[in-house]
Amino acid sequence: MHKLLVASVVAASLAWLPSLSRVAAQEATADGFFASAKYVALGYGRGDVFVSEIDAEKSKSLTNEEKVAFTEIRKQLESWNRFVLTSFPESADLLIAVRVGKRAELVGSVPIGGPQPIRVGGQAQSSTDDYLYVYQVTRGRVGPQIWEKHLSKGLSGSPAPLFEALRIAVEAASK
Numbered sequence: 001m002h003k004l005l006v007a008s009v010v011a012a013s014l015a016w017l018p019s020l021s022r023v024a025a026q027e028a029t030a031d032g033f034f035a036s037a038k039y040v041a042l043g044y045g046r047g048d049v050f051v052s053e054i055d056a057e058k059s060k061s062l063t064n065e066e067k068v069a070f071t072e073i074r075k076q077l078e079s080w081n082r083f084v085l086t087s088f089p090e091s092a093d094l095l096i097a098v099r100v101g102k103r104a105e106l107v108g109s110v111p112i113g114g115p116q117p118i119r120v121g122g123q124a125q126s127s128t129d130d131y132l133y134v135y136q137v138t139r140g141r142v143g144p145q146i147w148e149k150h151l152s153k154g155l156s157g158s159p160a161p162l163f164e165a166l167r168i169a170v171e172a173a174s175k
Helices: 002-036 053-059 064-080 161-173
Strands: 039-046 049-052 084-086 094-099 104-110 118-124 130-138 141-151
Touching (some): 002 141, 039 053, 049 094, 130 161
Antiparallel strands (some): 094 130, 104 118, 130 141
């Protein structure tokens, strides 16, 4: 019985190794890019997609909360004086994406056996945590995500807790 328990623990540990090595590789990659990066573009996170500030403003889909969080993170980046901010993602070394947590509401109409559609709806839970993502730029395009943190109300305050986590990670990588 003891041998079976030990074998199970070893097998479970081995199953986690690829995941742990992937996390370690991601952190090493982030450290390298954080240490050498000079130019940063700020934008919005839409799931796994970076949306530039210019594209987001054109779409007119920004909420007031997103605009406020974006402006605050921009101010904090500017006062840090670590990076040069650019509005052009293709000329940046890193892309920083802001994503404000929110609840999504689903509403629609469904025709059910009659001339009048029945309106149905409800709320679907989207993450209520705020996120800050960092992507590397590869050949002028959005590259892989190299850093991510999320926290409830993580983009609120000055400094925002997520900004502080990013600042700490960048400064640690630069030593």
